Amino acid sequence: MRRTIENIEASISALLTLSKGEYQREIAKDIDEVMMREPLGVFSIITPYNFPVMIPFWFIPYAIALGDTVVVKVSPVTPIPMTYIMELMAEVLPPGVLNLVHIDNSVVEYLVTHKLVEGTAFVGTSTIAQRLYEASARAGKRFLGGGSATNYAVVMPDASLERTVETLIHSKYDNAGQRCLAIQNIVVVGDDNFYNKFRGAFIERAKALRAGYGLDESVEMGPMTTEQYRQNVVRKVESAINAGAKVVLDGRGYKVPDYPRGFYLGPTMLENVGPDMDIVSEEVFGPVANLIRASNLDEVIDWINRGKYHHSAAIFTQNGSC
Numbered sequence: 264m265r266r267t268i269e270n271i272e273a274s275i276s277a278l279l280t281l282s283k284g285e286y287q288r289e290i291a292k293d294i295d296e297v298m299m300r301e302p303l304g305v306f307s308i309i310t311p312y313n314f315p316v317m318i319p320f321w322f323i324p325y326a327i328a329l330g331d332t333v334v335v336k337v338s339p340v341t342p343i344p345m346t347y348i349m350e351l352m353a354e355v356l357p358p359g360v361l362n363l364v365h366i367d368n369s370v371v372e373y374l375v376t377h378k379l380v381e382g383t384a385f386v387g388t389s390t391i392a393q394r395l396y397e398a399s400a401r402a403g404k405r406f407l408g409g410g411s412a413t414n415y416a417v418v419m420p421d422a423s424l425e426r427t428v429e430t431l432i433h434s435k436y437d438n439a440g441q442r443c444l445a446i447q448n449i450v451v452v453g454d455d456n457f458y459n460k461f462r463g464a465f466i467e468r469a470k471a472l473r474a475g476y477g478l479d480e481s482v483e484m485g486p487m488t489t490e491q492y493r494q495n496v497v498r499k500v501e502s503a504i505n506a507g508a509k510v511v512l513d514g515r516g517y518k519v520p521d522y523p524r525g526f527y528l529g530p531t532m533l534e535n536v537g538p539d540m541d542i543v544s545e546e547v548f549g550p551v552a553n554l555i556r557a558s559n560l561d562e563v564i565d566w567i568n569r570g571k572y573h574h575s576a577a578i579f580t581q582n583g584s585c
Contacts, residue, residue, distance in 0.1 A: 268524075274324035279385075282329055282463060303381040307374050309395075311387050312338035313441045315345050322384040327360060331381075331457045335564030336374060340488055371395065376402040385409065386443075388546075389572065394430045409443075411546040412574030416446045417563050419580035420453035421475040428464045431552075436472055436484045436530050440550040441492075444575055448543055450555045450563045455559055458556060462534075465554070466512050469530040475519050487526040487549065496549030497526055503542035509535040514550060538566040546572065 305324050305443045310318040337345045342365055346456055349363045366374065375383045375395050382405030384461050385395055389410030393466050397445040399406035416431055430433050434446040449465075451458045477485030487493040504510060514529025531551045536543050560578075567576050 264316065266314075266317045267344060270317070271324045275329050278328045279326075281325070286303050300329070305332050305334060305380050307334045307336065307377075307380050307383045309336045309371060309374075309383065309385045309387065310338065312340040313438065313443075315341040316348055318386050319345060321386075323361065327386070327451060332360050332362070334364055334374070334380070336364050336366060336371065338368070339365065345365050370417070372398050373405075375399055375402040376404065380404065382406060411441045411572050413448065413544060413546055413570060413572045414444060414574050415448045415450060415563070415576040416448050417557075417576065417578045418449065418451045418453075419560070419582065420457050420576065421581045422579035423581065424460060424464055427459070428468050430579075431465065432468050432472070433483075435552045436469065439484055439487050439528065440496075441488060441548055443546075443547075446552070446577070447547055448538075448553045448555060450557050450566070452557050452560055452563065462511070465552075466532065469512055469532065469552075472530055474517065474527055474529065476522065482528070482551065486522070487528050492528050492549070493526045493528050496547060496551060498532070499547055499549075500543060500551055503533055503540060504537065506540055506542075507535055508533045508540065508542060511554070520540065538570065544571045 276470075282300055284297065286298075287296045290296045294464065305397055306322070308319055308322050308326075315337055319337065323333055323335070335345060335349075337455035345363060349361065352361050364374070371391075372395065374380065376398050383395065383399060384407045385392055386409040392408035392410040396406045401442040416434070418427055418431075431446055431449060434444075435449075438445070440447075451461050453461075473481060474484045474486075474489055486494065488582045499513065500510070510531070511534050512530055514531040515529050517529025519525055519527050528550055531549075533542060534554050536553045536555060538544065538555070542551070543555070557566075567573070
């Protein structure tokens with residue numbers, strides 16, 4: 264919710280800049296130019312399950328502030344938070360300015376291409392983003408899409424071991440890895456001694472993670488959102504094993520005693536994986552970390568640059584010249 268409020272505040276700060284027009288004199292002989300910004304109309308916003316309020320508010324405040332109206336389609340997995348927000352917004356907005364629809368994913372394309380919809384903002388998988396982009400283009404609609412991601416962390420030999428491990432543990436396993444900026448691929452640059460130290464420290468800390476009910480403040484990792492999503496991640500792990508990956512930390516049989524019916528998948532780590540394997544190049548979206556070795560930083564940069572998805576990369580070092 265804090266980030267949601269920040270999005271609203273940012274839109275207010277940017278409103279004057281976004282809405283102002285321009286006037287230029289004498290752009291040619293006896294010609295002045297006036298540019299005016301006007302509302303376009305209705306925009307649809309289609310968002311994923313993992314941040315059901317924050318992500319819609321990446322777009323809602325800007326659209327409304329500039330005079331457009333909005334139809335929001337949220338994930339059927341997490342519909343309640345945005346439904347509640349809509350009830351609050353109805354107290355201050357005129358009817359029809361902000362609208363919420365609960366529809367099956369099979370009819371999303373109808374929403375995107377509807378004659379009254381001017382454009383769409385979408386966050387989800389790259390496969391669906393590509394399909395909706397093509398449908399929007401055929402219909403002459405605007406489209407802004409955010410898709411799948413794979414994120415790298417590069418650990419250099421001079422990195423602070425304790426701080427690096429703690430940071431990567433939370434980046435990987437908070438939200439059970441169900442966020443687009445979760446680190447997926449951890450690349451260690453260095454000799455055997457440093458690699459083994461990092462590996463041991465990471466596994467020890469991951470084993471100590473306390474999983475359970477997500478609203479319990481002592482819990483560090485909650486469950487997967489649905490059993491289907493849990494099984495999807497399990498299948499990706501098993502496919503990687505069949506392709507030669509080695510499991511060094513296995514969360515597939517993870518149980519939380521107080522919640523035997525929970526969709527839990529424990530912290531998992533794989534070794535013997537490479538940049539061309541699906542478990543590395545495709546988004547996993549679960550609590551699975553890939554531990555990869557590299558001989559030097561240039562090699563890692565090459566892997567990142569030729570990856571299928573480009574979202575984020577971080578480097579852990581005490582040497583700014585890296």
